Amino acid sequence: MMNDTTFETLPGRRRSDVVYKTLLDRLYSGQYARFSRLPTERELTEEFDVSRPVIRNALAKLRDNGLIRSVQGSGSIVLYEHARGDDASAGQVSIGDFQKCFEFRVLVEQEAAFLAAKHCDRAALDVIRQNIDEVDRYVQRGEYRIGKSFDFHRAIAMASENPFIVQALDRVQDFIGFKIYIARSMSLPNPVERLALINGEHSAILSLIERREGEEARALMRSHIERARDLFLGCLPLEVVSDREGR
Structure with missing residues (x-):
């Protein structure tokens, strides 16, 4: 007690x-x-x-x-799996692994935004908007729920009407480094303020998709993920990083 x-x-x-x-x-x-x-x-x-x-x-x-x-x-x-011994993940993830995950997300999700602007219908747009509104309610209550924020990205993938993109994001969510990213993000500075900023960027991406401005949506999605990468890697606690390249 x-x-x-x-x-x-x-x-x-x-x-x-x-x-x-x-x-x-x-x-x-x-x-x-x-x-x-x-x-x-x-x-x-x-x-x-x-x-x-x-x-x-x-x-x-x-x-x-x-x-x-x-x-x-x-x-x-x-659900979290703690790896032991000499397992390849060793229960930890290298900086390089985090970088590769973000690189993959940029590659996949910028195209998802472009295709969503090209193919999405009103129902798909409504799902995306509902997620933005839900996260905004968390912000208004002073709560930090970045896991809910990622639902926006999956909704964009669904709106692309490409099942392979959806499957790719599901694989990202299964990556142990992504689980660490989601869980540890709460420890970064000003979590609720950051969530508000993230949701504002989500709203801007949705506006571009609604206007069918695919190239612009692609560019904004890319910069959105790259900003998240730079902030996270810049504040990453050393105790959760095992840089295997140096071994």
């Missing part, structure tokens, strides 16, 4: 962030194995000495970031 006075005096949302980061570190360390069950909400409330809404908020962030899944009657199941 956490009885630290500083922790006890934190507001509910800040407590939730502390619980989230603690559980996140346990996932990274392998304390919770993949497909195992997390402690129950009751057990976590007792351990951290907080209310159930605080625990549920922390679990929701893990769920939105694709690290756990809620199963009725079974609680929260761990």
Whole structure:
């Protein structure tokens, strides 16, 4: 049970962030194995000495970031896989791996934006707009949910009407480095302000797609992903990076 006075005096949302980061570190360390069950909400409330809404908020962030899944009657199941030993990923990802992931995203997603401007219909545009509106509501409440933000990118892929692009983004989401990117992004400076900026760029991309300005949408999508890459790599915690090229 956490009885630290500083922790006890934190507001509910800040407590939730502390619980989230603690559980996140346990996932990274392998304390919770993949497909195992997390402690129950009751057990976590007792351990951290907080209310159930605080625990549920922390679990929701893990769920939105694709690290756990809620199963009725079974609680929260761990999806994050902690690699061990001399596995190629070694549970960590090199800077080069992150760079290659972003390079691939630029290659695929700029074309997705171009094709979406060429092919998308009103229904596809509505799905994209709904995601932007949903993320805006998170921003207005001061909540950071970058996992929801990525749904925008998948909606663009769907709007391209090219199933191979959709499959490519699904592969990106399965990449362990992408899961680290999603989870660690919360630790970057000013997360809610950044989410607002990201969503503003999403809205600008959608406007270009709606106007059928494919080349412009392609260029803006490229710069959007490159900015995300530069910010993330520039703030990447050294403890999660194992630069294998130097070994």
